Amino acid sequence: MLVATLIIVVHLVTGLGVFWPLVAVAGYGAGVLLTPARTTPALDRAPRVELVQPDQLRQRVHDQRRVLLDTRVPEPVSSSMAELEHALERVLDNWGHLVDFPEHQVTVRSMILDYIPSVVQAYLAIPDRRNAQAIGDIIGSFDLLRGEADSIYDAITRNSLNRLEDHNRILHMQFGQLPLERGERGDSGDGGDGGGVDKRAPGAK
Structure with missing residues (x-):
């Protein structure tokens, strides 16, 4: 900001031509780059409590x-x-x-x-x-x-x-119904007669 202000003052006194605004902006940018960054104090953080495992x-x-x-x-x-x-x-x-x-x-x-x-x-x-x-x-x-x-x-x-x-x-x-439950109900898939014989088959007595 100080560099840009000085450029404007020089322009008013001596005259820098029609491009003086560009010179002022360039001077401001150069000042920003050359100025060291302001360090801000670190915020106090609450201590981290470690939980007992x-x-x-x-x-x-x-x-x-x-x-x-x-x-x-x-x-x-x-x-x-x-x-x-x-x-x-x-x-x-x-x-x-x-x-x-x-x-x-x-x-x-x-x-x-x-x-x-x-x-x-x-x-x-x-x-x-x-x-x-x-x-x-x-x-x-x-x-x-x-x-x-x-x-x-x-x-x-x-x-x-x-x-x-x-x-x-x-x-x-x-x-749906699980196989274990079908077995618990006696639905073994062989008709429930234990012998595996289809009583409705021809010739069955």
Whole structure:
């Protein structure tokens, strides 16, 4: 812009002829090319949160159970934790089926990353870990978490069965009655007499 302005001033003072507008435009273009690009500060981007994967979640549950075993908690507590671990492993083994249900994934992550460690640490902070009330409280907490894990697994199973039923319905619509079903009804294709003899044939008694 400064170069173009100077060219216009020179034209007004000395006269550059009828082509002075072209000279001004050329000067402006040359100035643009020679001017370094203005650097703009990078926009602050929110940090990308890496989601904990199923294998890592499984390891977290195992670590929490190991903490209880290493501190030699009463057997009912360790058994309840083992049952909870098994229930969560069933869900984690079918993690791919929860892609369409992110709310269930959030629940499982919260259970493993937040609730279980909080319950374990609260129990271990008690001086007398064989206290009946403390044992009952931690087992009750584990039972609640296991019930939630079982509910999520049941939802996975129902969804899988519904999808299987949908596929079966599509097959019926596309291909009609399947051979297996004909066999189940006794329609073996030999007239149903078991001997393969056509009783309507000439000479049949």
